[in-house]
Structures are given as structure tokens and as C-alpha cells.
Amino acid sequence: MVYTFEQVNEALNRFQKNQPEIKEIIAFFKEIIKMHVKVKNDLNLPSIVPDKEKTKEKLEKGFPLLELNLIPDFPQESTLLREELSKLIKKRGPLVAKNLEKIEHHLLKEDHIFVNLSQNYLLHTWLPLEDFIKTYDLDHNLLFFLIKNSVKPFIESMAERVLPTCDLSPWSEAVCPICGSLPALAFLKPIKSNGDGLINKGKEKGLSCSLCNHTWQFPRLKCPFCLTDKQDALGYFYLDNGEKGYRVDICNDCKCYIKTIDFEYCPISEELLFLEDIHTINLDLLAEKEGYSKKAEKIF
Numbered sequence: 210m211v212y213t214f215e216q217v218n219e220a221l222n223r224f225q226k227n228q229p230e231i232k233e234i235i236a237f238f239k240e241i242i243k244m245h246v247k248v249k250n251d252l253n254l255p256s257i258v259p260d261k262e263k264t265k266e267k268l269e270k271g272f273p274l275l276e277l278n279l280i281p282d283f284p285q286e287s288t289l290l291r292e293e294l295s296k297l298i299k300k301r302g303p304l305v306a307k308n309l310e311k312i313e314h315h316l317l318k319e320d321h322i323f324v325n326l327s328q329n330y331l332l333h334t335w336l337p338l339e340d341f342i343k344t345y346d347l348d349h350n351l352l353f354f355l356i357k358n359s360v361k362p363f364i365e366s367m368a369e370r371v372l373p374t375c376d377l378s379p380w381s382e383a384v385c386p387i388c389g390s391l392p393a394l395a396f397l398k399p400i401k402s403n404g405d406g407l408i409n410k411g412k413e414k415g416l417s418c419s420l421c422n423h424t425w426q427f428p429r430l431k432c433p434f435c436l437t438d439k440q441d442a443l444g445y446f447y448l449d450n451g452e453k454g455y456r457v458d459i460c461n462d463c464k465c466y467i468k469t470i471d472f473e474y475c476p477i478s479e480e481l482l483f484l485e486d487i488h489t490i491n492l493d494l495l496a497e498k499e500g501y502s503k504k505a506e507k508i509f
């Protein structure tokens with residue numbers, strides 16, 4: 210899922226043309242992604258070549274590939290990135306700056322606190338994070354946002370390295386086969402025929418990871434959160450005057466939603482699909498208004 214900042218910039222400018230009202234949000238994410246790309250370019254990670262047999266066994270049992278707890282040394286780059294992010298977030302306004310200062314007051318008391326919480330985040334063990342938030346009465350979304358965006362380029366890089374070395378095709382779980390995170394988005398993609406002409410064979414569904422941006426196939430008629438395949442529990446809706454190709458898939462059993470992007474109508478590449486999360490904030494607002502919640506962290 211390698212991408213350049215120029216590609217990101219071009220896609221975000223296109224979004225902004227369609228939706229001038231999200232101009233500020235786009236500018237904010239441009240800065241963040243610029244930082245991420247720079248960190249990724251400067252990173253000097255050891256090469257990862259997973260054992261073929263072990264990989265196969267792991268995937269068959271439904272375990273994601275990267276054992277994130279085995280990251281040898283927590284990258285120094287994440288700490289530097291956290292500082293940069295913090296400066297950027299504080300510019301968003303006095304309230305968010307105040308909440309972030311409160312977080313930093315507790316987070317930076319000792320060196321290991323940020324590292325420990327980040328490692329727990331990567332292992333999806335939420336309890337230490339929830340305890341930390343509760344003990345000091347902190348802004349939940351803000352702490353998760355800060356940690357996620359401090360470790361994201363590091364995990365993206367690991368995913369990019371590991372991907373060409375293994376076959377992930379048997380995977381059809383609801384979490385990312387590489388890093389084990391929840392999907393941020395779903396997508397529909399026309400199935401191409403092997404012959405010359407494009408025969409309409411319908412569409413396949415896939416999910417896009419909220420952390421490493423990897424995309425993988427997933428059954429079309431199944432909730433990616435509670436895994437129900439009861440057809441009367443599943444549905445979707447879209448904005449009345451919204452762009453074609455965007456919809457919200459909902460589950461009435463677990464009351465969760467996921468935004469779904471149809472590649473047939475949306476001019477975005479699979480590498481840049483993760484950017485659609487920024488583009489479709491209006492769909493999040495609509496879904497929340499209808500009483501559904503997002504399982505992966507909110508981007509904002």
C-alpha cells in the first residue's frame with residue numbers, strides 16, 4: 210500500500226473541490242499525512258521475512274501476521290512524531306489544546322508511559338488505555354488519535370514490507386490480516402473476468418484497515434463487527450444528494466456501521482482508499498444521527 214504525498218495531495222484537493230466545507234479538516238490531515246510520509250521515508254526498519262509455514266498456519270487459525278508485541282525496540286520516531294502532532298493538534302483551538310495539555314501532563318510524567326500505552330494500543334489490549342483515561346479524566350478520542358497517529362507510519366511500513374513476502378488470500382476475517390486492527394471502511398469492486406471483454410460478474414466486497422491501510426476481501430452479506438449474516442439485520446443507506454458510489458452499511462443486530470466505497474463510481478486507487486474516511490465525514494454524521502456507531506476509532 211505504498212503511496213506518495215503527491216498522490217495524497219492530489220486526491221485531497223479533489224475532495225476539497227467537491228466539498229469546500231471540509232477544507233479545514235483536509236488541511237489538517239494533509240499536514241498529518243505529510244508527517245507520516247516523511248517518517249516512513251526516513252525509517253530504517255530491519256527487513257521482515259516471515260516463515261512461510263508459520264505464516265500459513267497463523268492465517269488459517271485467524272491470527273494476524275504481525276506480532277506487534279515483537280517489535281524489538283519501540284521506534285524513537287514515534288516519540289518525535291507525537292511531539293509534532295501535538296503542536297499541530299493544539300492549533301485546532303483552545304479547548305482541544307487544553308485537553309491535550311492535560312493528556313500530556315500525565316503521559317509525559319515518565320518516559321515509559323507513552324511507550325507502554327502505545328504498545329498496548331498495537332496489541333489491541335484496551336484496558337490499560339481505558340484505565341489511564343478514567344484515572345485522569347482525559348479526552349478518550351484525543352488520546353487514541355494521538356497514539357494512533359504516532360505509531361501509524363511505523364505499522365504502515367511494516368505492512369508494506371511484509372505484504373510482498375506472503376500470501377494472505379485465504380483470510381476472510383473481520384480484522385486486518387496484517388496488524389489485527391478493525392476496518393475503517395468497506396469497498397465494492399467489480400469482479401473482472403479473465404477473458405478479453407469486461408463481463409459484468411457482479412462485485413466483491415473488501416475491508417480497509419484503520420491502522421496499516423491494508424485491504425482484504427470479506428463476505429458481501431455479513432456484518433464485519435458482530436459477524437451476523439442474517440439478511441434482515443443488514444441494510445444500507447446513503448445521502449439523498451450525495452455523490453454516487455458512497456453508502457453506509459448498517460447492522461441492526463449490533464447497531465454498528467461502516468462506510469462503503471464503490472470503486473465503480475469513485476476515482477480512487479486502492480492504495481489511497483484510506484483517504485475516503487476523511488472525504489466522507491458527512492456519512493459518519495448521518496449514521497450517528499440514525500443511532501449507529503463506528504467500531505474503529507473516529508478519525509476526528
Ligand SMILES: [Zn+2]
Nearest residue numbers: 385388418421
Ligand atoms: Zn492493518
Ligand SMILES: [Zn+2]
Nearest residue numbers: 432435460463
Ligand atoms: Zn453487526
